[in-house]
Every structure is written in C-alpha cells, then in structure tokens.
Amino acid sequence: MSLQGKTALVTGSTSGIGLGIAMTLAKAGANLLLNGFGDASAVIEQVKQYGGKVGHHPADVSDVAQIADMIAYAEREFGGVDILVNNAGIQHVDAVEDFPVESWDKIIAINLSSVFHSTRLCLPGMRAKGWGRIVNIASVHGLVGSTGKAAYVAAKHGVIGLTKVVGLETVASNVTCNAICPGWVLTPLVQKQIDDRAAQTGDVEQAKHDLLAEKQPSLEFVTPSQLGELTLFLCSEAGAQVRGAAWNIDGGWLAR
Numbered sequence: 685m686s687l688q689g690k691t692a693l694v695t696g697s698t699s700g701i702g703l704g705i706a707m708t709l710a711k712a713g714a715n716l717l718l719n720g721f722g723d724a725s726a727v728i729e730q731v732k733q734y735g736g737k738v739g740h741h742p743a744d745v746s747d748v749a750q751i752a753d754m755i756a757y758a759e760r761e762f763g764g765v766d767i768l769v770n771n772a773g774i775q776h777v778d779a780v781e782d783f784p785v786e787s788w789d790k791i792i793a794i795n796l797s798s799v800f801h802s803t804r805l806c807l808p809g810m811r812a813k814g815w816g817r818i819v820n821i822a823s824v825h826g827l828v829g830s831t832g833k834a835a836y837v838a839a840k841h842g843v844i845g846l847t848k849v850v851g852l853e854t855v856a857s858n859v860t861c862n863a864i865c866p867g868w869v870l871t872p873l874v875q876k877q878i879d880d881r882a883a884q885t886g887d888v889e890q891a892k893h894d895l896l897a898e899k900q901p902s903l904e905f906v907t908p909s910q911l912g913e914l915t916l917f918l919c920s921e922a923g924a925q926v927r928g929a930a931w932n933i934d935g936g937w938l939a940r
C-alpha cells in the first residue's frame with residue numbers, strides 16, 4: 685500500500701520501536717515527523733532514504749505545552765498529522781512500596797497522559813480531512829501485570845482504556861484508533877533490564893534467555909520492523925474496521 689501524501693508523527697522515534705515504525709511508514713511513502721531525545725541527525729538521514737519529507741521535533745512529551753508546539757509545527761510544516769503513533773515510553777522497575785513517586789509521575793505523564801494530549805490535539809485535523817489513524821504502542825503489560833512495574837502496567841492499561849474510548853468516539857468516521865501490545869522487543873529499554881539481571885550473574889546471554897523464557901514462549905524477540913508492518917496494516921484499507929482493539933504481538937506471551 686502507499687502512504688504517499690500522508691504525514692505520520694511517531695513519538696519517541698529516535699530509537700527502538702518508534703524508529704522501526706517510522707522506517708516502515710516512510711518506506712510506504714509517508715512523510716515523517718520524528719520525535720524523541722538525542723541527536724536526531726543520523727536518524728533523519730536513515731528515514732530520508734525513502735524519499736519523503738522528514739523532520740524532527742524535540743518535544744518532551746511529559747510537557748503538554750511542548751506537545752502542543754509539536755502538533756502546531758506539524759500543521760505548519762507538513763499540513764497536519766494523518767497518522768499519529770503514540771510510542772514514546774519509559775520504564776522503571778521497583779516494588780510498589782519502594783517505587784519513587786517521581787518515577788510514577790514521570791511514567792504516567794510520558795506513557796499515558798501524552799497519549800491523551802496528542803490524540804485530543806490531532807483529532808480535529810483528522811476529522812477535518814476525513815481520514816486518520818491513531819496507533820498507540822501499549823504493551824502486553826496493558827493486558828496483564830508483572831511484578832515491579834506498577835506505574836508502567838497502570839499506564840499501559842490506561843492506554844488501552846483510552847484507545848477503546850477514542851475508537852468508539854471515532855467509530856462513525858474514517859479515523860480509527862487502536863493499540864498494539866508488544867511482548868519483549870530488544871531495544872535500549874529492554875537491554876537495561878537484561879543488563880540489570882546480568883549484573884548479578886555476569887552472563888548477558890543467559891540473562892537474555894531467562895528474560896524471554898519467563899514470559900515469551902517463542903524464545904524470540906518481537907522486532908521493530910514487525911511492529912512497523914502491523915502499524916502499516918492498521919493504516920491500510922484492510923485495517924479500516926479494526927477499531928478500539930488491543931492487538932498483541934508477543935511470541936505467545938498471552939496465549940498461556
């Protein structure tokens with residue numbers, strides 16, 4: 685399918701899953717507004733190879749004013765956002781009674797509230813154009829819990845609830861809103877958890893295997909490009925009646 689003429693905003697696309705999704709959408713012809721921390725110049729060059737227009741906005745999505753500024757920039761420079769992928773996210777692992785309050789607040793702001801803000805700010809433009817796609821990168825942790833991840837699990841469950849509401853509120857239009865729920869994907873966010881495990885044993889490969897074996901029976905990581913392809917499907921005409929769904933792609937995590 686071609687996304688020629690469409691603009692996608694992918695939050696948190698300077699790394700990991702967001703970058704994989706941005707590459708897939710760019711390959712399908714979309715213009716890309718990237719977002720995320722770090723030096724974006726190499727990432728911009730990578731995404732530019734597919735020939736569409738590419739930009740980067742450095743908004744910290746924990747800040748409502750910066751999100752608003754990013755969407756105003758998209759309207760000015762790209763003529764609006766047709767595809768919104770809410771992907772930016774962080775993790776912190778601690779038992780609930782030890783969980784730092786600042787980490788709770790930060791995770792709720794980045795992983796949940798930012799999805800609300802970017803959605804409410806992009807929807808009017810999508811409705812005006814008569815077409816739009818909102819894809820929220822939730823997690824299997826939006827559907828089941830795990831110890832140590834109170835804020836993350838709460839935020840991701842919240843994202844799936846929000847996805848259902850927006851899916852219903854747009855149900856009579858050509859705008860859809862869905863969530864994708866990945867299992868383990870080998871990105872910097874997960875590498876940190878592997879390194880924390882390996883710090884106790886000194887064996888990174890074993891830590892990787894143990895992490896997978898606990899939850900993901902395929903014993904293989906989901907890849908950013910597989911998540912890009914699923915996002916592309918949700919953007920296609922074939923995906924037009926997938927509405928308010930939480931679609932897991934998790935190597936069998938939730939099947940048992």
Ligand code: NAD
Nearest residue numbers: 696698699700701720721744745771773823868869871873
């Ligand atoms: P990552 O750490 O590789 O990338 C996170 C991206 O978000 C980076 O570009 C970073 O700069 C950006 N970011 C972080 N805080 C930000 C902020 N305040 N404002 C703007 N950008 C910010 O992580 P990832 O593994 O690619 O995770 C991406 C999303 O996928 C997250 O929402 C995560 O919860 C979700 N997810 C990841 C996995 C996994 O196994 N890696 C599984 C399920 C869901």
